Structures are given as C-alpha cells and as structure tokens.
Amino acid sequence: MDDDSTKARWERRTEVPLAVASLLFLASYAVRVLADGLSEGWHDLCLTVTLAAWALFVADYAVRWRLSGEGPRFVRTHWLDTLVLLLPLLRPLRIVRLYEAVQRRHGRPRLALHARVMVYAGLATALLGFAGSLAVFQEERGAPGATMLTFGDAVWWTCATLATVGYGDVTPVTPMGRLIAVGIMAIGLALLGAVTGTFASWLLQVFSREDDERPPGR
Structure with missing residues (x-):
C-alpha cells in the first residue's frame, strides 16, 4: 500500500520537476565548461540556470525536512540527500529516479x-x-x-x-x-x-x- 502522508505526496509530486532541474543543471554546467568563447550573456544565463536548479534542491530539502518532523535527525537519516545537496557532482543522480517516477505515473510495472x-x-x-x-x-x-x-x-x-x-x-x-x-x-x-x-x-x-x-x- 502506497504511503499517503504529506511528505510522501510531496516527494511524488516533485520527482519529475527535480529530475528536470538536474538535467538543466548538468546541461548548463556542461555549456559553461565546454563552450569556448562563450559570451558574457550566455555565461550569465548558464550560471543563473545552475543556481536556480540548486535553489530548487535547497527548497525541496527544506520542505521534506519540515514535513518529516525529525528535526536535526533528518540530516543523518537522509545523508545521501544531504550529500546531493552539498556536492554538485552528485546532483545529476536525481535523473536516475525519473524513469521509475514516469512508470509509476502511467501505472506500468517496474x-x-x-x-x-x-x-x-x-x-x-x-x-x-x-x-x-x-x-x-x-x-x-x-x-x-x-x-x-x-x-x-x-x-x-x-x-x-x-x-x-x-x-x-x-x-x-x-x-x-x-x-x-x-x-x-x-x-x-x-x-x-x-x-x-x-x-x-x-x-x-x-x-x-x-x-x-x-x-x-x-
């Protein structure tokens, strides 16, 4: 039986948006690193997208912390989410969860x-x-x-x-x-x-x- 708590509903609703934010984060970071001679305007745009994606991760982490009711223990029990938040290298891992979220939304077997x-x-x-x-x-x-x-x-x-x-x-x-x-x-x-x-x-x-x-x- 699926968990119908407020925290579980929030996580189900934000899975796809956060996966998209991860894709945008990775794409904007790649453009900043690989595009030679990138104009200042494009550089600022990529930086804005990167920071906006990170801000979404921060907001999601804060909401789930609040809804969990665990207080400071949330950081220990959700250590992987904490690492993903702090280390940019790990943020694309959110994309991995996109497949299962889409399958669940369409009622398909995993x-x-x-x-x-x-x-x-x-x-x-x-x-x-x-x-x-x-x-x-x-x-x-x-x-x-x-x-x-x-x-x-x-x-x-x-x-x-x-x-x-x-x-x-x-x-x-x-x-x-x-x-x-x-x-x-x-x-x-x-x-x-x-x-x-x-x-x-x-x-x-x-x-x-x-x-x-x-x-x-x-």
Missing part, C-alpha cells in the same frame, strides 16, 4: 529488483562519469604540468578511474582535481561492487530455480 539495480547503477555511472569529467577538466585545463589537455582526455581518465584500472597516462595535478579523483574512485568501487554483487545474486537465483525445476533422478 523492473525486477536485480534489473533495476543494474540499470540504475549503469545510469548513475554514466551520469557521474560525465559530471566528473566536466569537473576535473574545469580544474585541470591550463594548470602547469597538466596532462589533461582536452575534454576527451578527461573522459578517458574518468572511465579508467571508475573502472578502477588507473593506467596513469593521464592524471590530475591540481589539489581540487585530485580531490575529485578520490570521490570518483570511491564511487567507482561502490557502483562496481553493487553491479557485480547483484549480477552474481541473479545468477545464483537462476541456477537455483533450474535445480528446483529439474526432474528427480537426473
């Missing part, structure tokens, strides 16, 4: 648990990889001794870092770039572990089901 974990982990990896590439490229380009000369270099480095390969041909040299690298390493390990564990669990269930359905004596 994916099985294992499929949902793998699909959401894949989407989260792609979004965080792109956002991480933008963030590290913004810090590294033009830095003395930088090896990340193009956005393509940043994407290559992010893919190698998320996959926990770490070739070492491209590395961040700035303090902020290295701090972003630590975050991407942690995210890569967590997502890789989630996908690997879920896939292994799914295989075990499939093999167990096959054994249960096999006729006796074989």
Whole structure:
C-alpha cells in the first residue's frame, strides 16, 4: 500500500520537476565548461540556470525536512540527500529516479529488483562519469604540468578511474582535481561492487530455480 502522508505526496509530486532541474543543471554546467568563447550573456544565463536548479534542491530539502518532523535527525537519516545537496557532482543522480517516477505515473510495472539495480547503477555511472569529467577538466585545463589537455582526455581518465584500472597516462595535478579523483574512485568501487554483487545474486537465483525445476533422478 502506497504511503499517503504529506511528505510522501510531496516527494511524488516533485520527482519529475527535480529530475528536470538536474538535467538543466548538468546541461548548463556542461555549456559553461565546454563552450569556448562563450559570451558574457550566455555565461550569465548558464550560471543563473545552475543556481536556480540548486535553489530548487535547497527548497525541496527544506520542505521534506519540515514535513518529516525529525528535526536535526533528518540530516543523518537522509545523508545521501544531504550529500546531493552539498556536492554538485552528485546532483545529476536525481535523473536516475525519473524513469521509475514516469512508470509509476502511467501505472506500468517496474523492473525486477536485480534489473533495476543494474540499470540504475549503469545510469548513475554514466551520469557521474560525465559530471566528473566536466569537473576535473574545469580544474585541470591550463594548470602547469597538466596532462589533461582536452575534454576527451578527461573522459578517458574518468572511465579508467571508475573502472578502477588507473593506467596513469593521464592524471590530475591540481589539489581540487585530485580531490575529485578520490570521490570518483570511491564511487567507482561502490557502483562496481553493487553491479557485480547483484549480477552474481541473479545468477545464483537462476541456477537455483533450474535445480528446483529439474526432474528427480537426473
């Protein structure tokens, strides 16, 4: 039975708008980082969109805190939402929830648990990889001794870092770039572990089901 509390209704109503705000946040940030020779007017517009999206996250967080009735404990019990609010790199994760929200609104069945974990982990990896590439490229380009000369270099480095390969041909040299690298390493390990564990669990269930359905004596 669906939760019909005021907080639950608020969360259902804001899922899609916040996912759209996440897309706008990511798009405006990408334009600011990648568009060479961006005019001052376009730069200000992108900055306004970025700040407006962040303001929506702040407003949503404040409303849910108020409706929860938990007081300061809300920060601890909703630590992921707090991180998403504080760290711009994680805000695109809101987009991952858009698919399930749309499916629910149309009354369609959701994916099985294992499929949902793998699909959401894949989407989260792609979004965080792109956002991480933008963030590290913004810090590294033009830095003395930088090896990340193009956005393509940043994407290559992010893919190698998320996959926990770490070739070492491209590395961040700035303090902020290295701090972003630590975050991407942690995210890569967590997502890789989630996908690997879920896939292994799914295989075990499939093999167990096959054994249960096999006729006796074989």
